[in-house]
Amino acid sequence: MNKGFLLVVSGPSGVGKGTILHDLMNMQKNLVYSVSCTTRKKREGEIEGISYFITTYSEFEKKLDNKEFLEYAKVHNNYYGTPKDFVEQKINEGKIVILEIDVQGAMNVKKNSKDGVYIFVAPPSLDELQRRIKGRGTETEADIDIRMHNAVGELSYIQEYDYLIINDHINSAINDINEIINAEKHKVNRIDYNFN
Ligand code: 5GP
Secondary structure, eight states, X not given: OOOOEEEEEEOOTTSSHHHHHHHHHHHOTTEEEOOEEEOSOOOTTOOBTTTEEEOOHHHHHHHHHTTOEEEEEEETTEEEEEEHHHHHHXXXXXXXXXXXXXXXXXXXXXXXXXXXXXXXXXXXXXXHHHHHHHHHTOSOHHHHXXXXXXXXXXXXXXXXXXXXXXXXXXXXXHHHHHHHHHHHHTOGGXXXXXXX
């Protein structure tokens, strides 16, 4: 069995990570998506247990005390965390586990785990990012301001990542990440090859 690994994908809210990853899941059968826990309210169209596991603040803090997260962060005034057991189980099954997480979480994962691939998805410009968030129509003006402010901070972490994808044209972004995954899958240390 080939080795599983973490595929950590970050980028400002609204940049299109969700759409890109959704399409990639249909292209690569070995990918699994790690569903995070969050205290954020469910958006229209999101499905409990598929988009996120929604918890209260106190439930989240209980999970924190029980060390149930691989990493967690407070983003835009809400908690978000990656359930540890699921990730470990899937890596052991040889899967590529997608963590769609913010830069703080990604840096924590990087500190603690050896085998990960780090991809940053950036918008072509901040103006375009704002247009996309507004176009989504799911955030209040105040939330949009917070997300735009945080976007600038997140972009300053690009150098910490292995790959930069500028999401100008969605299909190119999807193809580029697909090629990265194909290349990473063929790294010698990940392949269980016995020529006897
Ligand atoms: P949104 O509210 O737009 O779904 O997500 C806001 C931000 O939180 C995004 O940058 C998203 O990648 C990040 N995020 C989602 N789940 C997690 C998680 O489990 N851990 C961390 N650190 N960030 C997360």
